Amino acid sequence: MWDETLFRDPDVFEIDYIPDQFNYRENQMRELSFLLKPGLKGGRPLNAIIKGTPGTGKTTSVRKIFSDLDDIDSMMVPVQVNCQIENTRFSILSEIYKKLAGHSPSAAGNSFKRVFESIAQAMIEQNRVVVVALDDANYLLVENELNKILYILLRSHEAYPGTRVGVVVIISDMEVDLSREIDTRVRSVFSPTEIYFPPYAEAEVYNILRERVLQGFYPGVLSDEMLKLIAAHTMSSGDLRVGIDMLKRAALNAEMGAEREISREHIRAAYKISKYVHLQFSLRSLSKEEKDVIKLIAVASASDEQLTTGDMFEKVKGELKIGYTTFYEIIQKLDALRLLNLQYKEGRGRTRLINLRYDPDKILLYL
Ligand SMILES: Nc1ncnc2c1ncn2[C@@H]1O[C@H](COP(=O)(O)OP(=O)(O)O)[C@@H](O)[C@H]1O
Ligand SMILES: [Mg+2]
Incomplete structure (x- = not known):
């Protein structure tokens, strides 16, 4: 059985696979290249915001352009940071330093200021400019981390004359209005050009x-x-990743049944799982404490009529050793991740209504 596989190349269905064939994003990629062009000769790359729902090719487009930049001889160093994982100033700056220096910043106890100082030094010594793509930057909206990192990067020339940094902010959440999130100190140096990634049409x-x-x-x-049939399911989910995940799962289902061809039933079973790719990825990115909180919310939502932040904190307090501030930060992060929705309640002070965006059973299942 082991060598009876339907997969000629299983890598093709993995999430980090970079396809050779990459169509329908030529205009967006041309526009981004144009903005970055000044960096090739040592000028400051122009800033950009890339916006589009999940699965519209944003990450892949930037990766392709950046890997081209790595291959040519230029004065610009491209760094793409996954903000789902690197979500503090320190860890983002460490990624930039790694790319410039070829190794991680030295030892613990290093502050983000020290790391940035080393970055600036390296830029000046190597006579390089840097372009940073903050991928899925909506994860930096919690605790104002986005403003903090933009402030450091975009005002670098003030603290370290001669340094030049451009920033590409990638946002997957269409409800985020960056003009409202960016504070005035950052706004005066940011002025990005927006590049929109529309959802793919069914034929695409x-x-x-x-x-x-x-x-x-x-x-x-x-x-x-x-x-x-798979393309139609993908359209109704609105995310290309669902389609790619379905191909893989449907083929595995067929293999499991020792069949050589994928059937309607294999697809139906695959879709039941694949349609939750967003939920799976979001849950995977959470810390232990955040997982514990959403778990308690899911359990409570299954029985309670309407949850409020106040009621929920009472339940959490008993089970986990966290204070209200931490609890509230976690709730806000879960809101930013679109796992739940917080809604103000008239006349109840800080109390808000909590509504999960997914079926509690599904959340518990994927946890
Ligand atoms: N135009 C395209 N051609 C081929 N594959 C694509 C295209 N656009 C997206 N993909 C694939 O879809 C998946 C999601 O793309 P990704 O770039 O991660 O989207 P986003 O960053 O917008 O969520 C990836 O597996 C990627 O390879
Ligand atoms: Mg992405």
């Missing part, structure tokens, strides 16, 4: 998935009719 989804099928499966594994 179909073509992108078809390309993966040709590369990743052996011939005959997925009929055109079944591919159309």
Whole structure:
């Protein structure tokens, strides 16, 4: 059984796979390249905001441009930071330092100021400019981290004359209005150009998935009719990652049944899981404490009519050793991640209503 696989190349369906064929984003990539161009000759790259719902090719577009920049001889050093993982000033600056110096900043106890000083020194010594892409920067909205890092990066020339930094802010949450989130000190040096990544049309989804099928499966594994069915499910979820995940799961389902071809039933079973890719990725990014809090909320939501932050804190307090401030920060982060929605309640002071955006059972399942 082990060598009876339907996959010609399983990597094609992995989340970090960079496809050779990458269509429909030519305009956005051209526009971003144009903004960054001054950096090639040592000028300051122009700032950009990239906006679009999840699965519209933002991360991949930037990775492709940055890897091209790595391959050519220029004065610009590109650094792409995944803010879902690196979500503090210190860790973001450490990533930039690593790229410039080729190794991590020395030992613990280092402050972000020291790291930034080393970055500035390296930029001046190597005569380089830096462009930083803050990918999924909506994760930095908690505790005002985005303003703090933008302030350091964009005003670097004031503290260290001769340094030049451009920033690309990537936002996946269409409800975030950056002009409201950015404070005045940052605004005066930011002035980004916005590049929009619209959702793919059904024909585009179909073509992108078809390309993966040709590369990743052996011939005959997925009929055109079944591919159309997967494309339709992908459209209703609105996220291309759901489609790619479905291809993989449907093929695994077929393998499990020792069948050579993916059926409607394999797809149906795959969709039941794949449609929650967003939930899975968001939950995976949480700390232990944050997971504990959302778990308690999910349990309470399954029974309670309407949860408030006040009631919820009473329950949390008994189970976890955290204070109200920490609790409230966690709740705000879960809101920023679109796992739940906080709503003001008339005349109840700071108390807010908590509504989970997913079925509590699904949250508990994926936790
Ligand atoms: N135009 C495209 N052609 C081929 N694959 C694509 C295209 N756009 C997105 N993808 C694939 O879809 C998935 C999600 O893309 P990604 O760049 O991570 O989107 P975003 O960052 O906007 O959420 C990735 O696996 C990526 O390879
Ligand atoms: Mg992305």
